[in-house]
Amino acid sequence: MRGFSVVYQLAYVSSSRTRLYEALLNDILTVSEKNNTRDGISGILMYHDQLFFQVLEGERTCVKNCYDRILLDPRHSAIGVPPLKWSTNWDSIIPFQEDQRWQESETTPKRSC
Template sequence: MYRLVYISTPKRALGSDELLTILAAATKNNRRNEITGILIQDHKRFLQYLEGSEDKVEETFARISADPRHFAISRLKSGSIERRQFPGWSMASKTVDQCNSLRDAVSELVKDCDRDVAAELLSFAEARDRAG
């Protein structure tokens, strides 16, 4: 099993309808490619965790990287993992209100993850919260 975590910045604020369209396409594509994961959006950044076969995850990341709706795409982590962390979610999603922290949203989604994966995702979220 392979995982990839990245963060990116939308070029403009996305409306809820546009975000739902993105999520619907991601869910469809991820089911087809047997990819699971999460997408968290705080109106300033996207934090996404993808898992599946290495070739399918890397193909998905290449497609995402070419999407003109966002920039400053940074791969935070990639590599092998022992098991799926989000087996029931072809794409779980959480939008964080401006008054809430990204860490709180991530904390909610990683409660069933391996301890090291949860700590890693929480650390990324905490760093983003500090950066404001």
């Protein structure tokens, strides 16, 4: 039988102060992977048209510390935690199967002509 744990989850949206190009996005992803591996954080980061959406998952203190660093990052503006229909915000503790954690990765939308 698989083991279950509890994970803290926080999601936020923000605006980028400037348009970010592939090289800078790759740098952000590289640093995030290093820091998140060190802190035991997983999640997803999406960027499109100067907007970020990110979900962070891990131990509560580590996730909060990461979010505090994001709040101080000068590349972001208008940072907020989106409200959910069934809750006051996306800032919660959820159960998960221990082998179901996922890594951050990068993908880009396919462009059609």
